[in-house]
Amino acid sequence: MSLPPTYVEGFHDKKSVLQMEYTTLGKTGLKVSKLAFGAAPLGGAATYGEYLEEEAINTVREAIRKGINYIDTAPVYGQGRAEELLGKALAGVPREAYYISSKVSRYERLGSKELVKSEESIFSGFEQTLKNLGLDYVDIVIVHNVEYSPMEVVLNMFIPALAKLIKQNKARHLGLSAYPISPMCEIIEKSAIPIEVIISYSRDVIFDSSLQEYIPFFQSRGIGIINAAITGMGILTLEGPPAWHPATTELIAICKKAAEYAKEKGVELGNLSVGYSLQQPGAQTHLVGMNDRKILQKNLNTLKGLSEEEKNILREIKQIFFNSGQNFHWEEVKGKQEKYRKYLENVKTS
Template identity: 40%
Template sequence: MKRKYLGKTDLNLPVVSVGGAAFSDIYGSFNEARAIHFIRDCLFRGSNYIDTGFWYGQGTSEAVIGKAVEEVHRNAFYLGTKVGRYEKDIYKMFDYSAERSIACVDSSLQRLGVKYVDLIQVHDVSFGDFDVILRETLPALQKVVDAGKARYIGIADYDLDLMKAIVEESEVPIAAVLSYAKSTLLDNRLEEYIPYFKSRGVGVINAAPTGMGLLTNSGPQLWHPASAEIKSLCRQAGIICKRRRVELAQLATWFSLQTDADTTVCGLNCLDQLKDVTRVLEEGLRYEEKSVLRELQLRYFNRGTLHWDKVELQRYKARMAAMPHPQE
């Protein structure tokens, strides 16, 4: 597995990393025993950075990963997790306070069965107050680093401009940004921001190359925030791929891997998927795959940037505004 250093850190990450959301109910049911074996296969094959967070199954993903690595030497793998996004209950979904952030790290370490994580990230910063994140969350995570419970601090979000602003304003060093669904056939804006982040010594983690399941033959989960128009377009692309015996996720992942990010987090759940991703990374696309990709780019993915900017945030704010104030 090819490797790159994450920004100015000493984390020498694989170009293809493992996304922990797959080890929860976010993308449907999963088999814990198979997930554990798969994670161990990934580590053995050199894909040894695993990115997770409490939000993925409200701790389920962290617990599964913890079981998978419990007999693996700690120096053989890298772990990243997150604070800030928690429960499905809308009132308890987000909390960026210092107290909750520090407590979350402690509970994550317990589930993961480790003494430290390599990267602790603020999850979905769009949903927090900008000043709270700068003055409370990030300083709390600096205390976590100072205590030896994490090595580096990062931020994760869909909004590239917001992450750029936090990097510029934060007094706490930001080692990495995690951008998801912004290096895809639909929306390739991450490429425009990478030079800025690298100029600041900030590592770039590229996640969700399939746009959280949009760019797959099977299509996304019902919760996906993209518009009906975007989903329809991707569904048509998937139909063509099925007819040509090609997997749309393979084409999308290959495209995403062309970015200059330090690592790409892929939502894999079986060894065959890891082998397929490794194959396109090392060998590129086959003739038929190249032909189908050209067709899809001409027919569907030539309409400018297709995105769901602010959609989730606006829905969250609307729900909060419509909800009665919870009883004390």
């Protein structure tokens, strides 16, 4: 086993880094850890609940020290709060020790919450992102939730603007994120500017394997694949999803029963979910939201693989609760995506 380019002697726990699996993210050349750090839980009460700031800062630093070298965030997470917290945490970390992505979307978050209407608003918003993070550049800049913008706006405004950020050395690689996967494929085919990375979320989990259908498409184009929200944005946990979660009441109820079943068997559905997704082929890295070291350590332990008992319980859960022969998702559920859209548009720092 070899050390990744992000290894920094004297900072990293070398033993942990050697135990981490790293894979090159498409054609970017970035050698990313199999387990990645999702910063959405750093957004505060409006996203996934409150947290202890000092503990969260220590969690970020400990994650990197133990070999997690990719972090993803977005300005919509707590209206910049997640980025600001990361900025505090990363101030004590060598810049070469990690890769980081943040996003640009149609949602302005500089106070007015107006829709992004121009390149200038994209650039000013991104400058605030860099200021929040305390960085000169991010490794990947991503068009966030492309399904909420008209295709022509993504192609003719967002992507060219992000390409300019890359030319200005404020970002290095360009990506897309979305819940429905097909719009990303269409944008990739139509864009005159190459897309290097995609983030797909809640689409390669216990109840939905939709991402697997698209992996050959992305691989054929050398696009890096990031699998995010592998607990389904909290729906596959005993605590359950946040109030804004766009899933149907039926799916939420099924997942709650599955979580209770897992608890009766002496395991956590969240751990099973993370373990399941980590073993699926195709994606180079898997984003898991974290804001304390207990969660971090659980995920690092799960990275080593599920026990035979856990695998058996996971098979039982899939058979009992998700064996309908179809994928469960909320892509075309009337009203549910609007609920999530309003959350994105109105979220406030608590």
